[in-house]
Amino acid sequence: MGESGRMTALPLPPVRVGILGSSWWADSMYLPALASHANGRAVAIAGRDAATLAERWNVPHTFGRYEDLLESGLVDAVIIATRNDLHCPLALAALDRGLHVLCEKPLGLTYAEAARMADRAASAGTICMTPFTYRYMPVNRYLKRLVDEGFLGRPFHLNFRYFTGFGQAGGYNWRFDEGISGSGALGDIASHFLYLAWWFFGDITAVNAELGRLVERAPRNAAGEPYVQADDNAMVILQFANGAQ
Structure with missing residues (x-):
């Protein structure tokens, strides 16, 4: 007491x-x-x-x-x-x-x-x-508040780009082995921005995506077996219920 x-x-x-x-x-x-x-x-x-x-x-x-x-x-x-x-x-x-x-x-x-x-x-x-850590960055929390309070007006467009040198080497890496990783750049990096886009703008009504493999990688894994190579490049366009893209 x-x-x-x-x-x-x-x-x-x-x-x-x-x-x-x-x-x-x-x-x-x-x-x-x-x-x-x-x-x-x-x-x-x-x-x-x-x-x-x-x-x-x-x-x-x-x-x-x-x-x-x-x-x-x-x-x-x-x-x-x-x-x-x-x-x-x-x-x-x-x-x-x-x-x-x-x-x-x-x-x-x-x-x-x-x-x-x-x-x-x-x-x-x-x-x-899942720890989508970008949500907790001060700049993103501030931007979310500006969107929610209407300070920025009606949102029309949001653009995320992420360039990294990770994965440029051509040797085997399980992160680019689709059977183990499930997805490459799309799941590893773009997932952060897909989550942020939903958090900022709300429900997603349509998705268009183009995935690619730009780096020539080792054709076999560490055991000498062939594998399906995951994407190392991803371009995604989202449409939202509020009309934004």
Whole structure:
């Protein structure tokens, strides 16, 4: 009780987070963020380089298998930072255990996989989401407010362009292996801007897209097998219910 007789809310304990995947992305993004967050703590990592990252970021528990972390009872939520084809099965396994899930994009390789994940989370009463981080950038939040308040008038057009040197090398990279990644530039980079466009302008009524492969890549994967190469160039035109493009 407070001095005035009113109930005083007690602080909640930090969310115990497990990291599935010991990639450079977990090392450079999620582990530093959790290390500086008052309400979250990385307590376990599963992956090939789990021990190295655990020592670097003072994480107490490591696992060689993702399933062992999920079954450990040590975590309240997991971050899935694995290669794309593992997103759906790992998310479903986590949701079945009552864990909240923050899953790197894409949620699944197909719409059907993503829908299964959303349905499973709804049934379990847990959260399953993708971290579209561009939404939380101050400049984008300010622009969203200007649009919502009508300061910019009726929106007609929005143009996003993203050029990167990533993927210019011609060797095999699983991110451009459609069977593993599900999509190349469209899912990896354009997904951020597709989400922002929907957030700014609302419902999308039509989509036109042209995907291409501009870089000549190794025709076989690390096992010497042929594979379907994903897009490394994507051009998308959206039409919105408010008339904008």
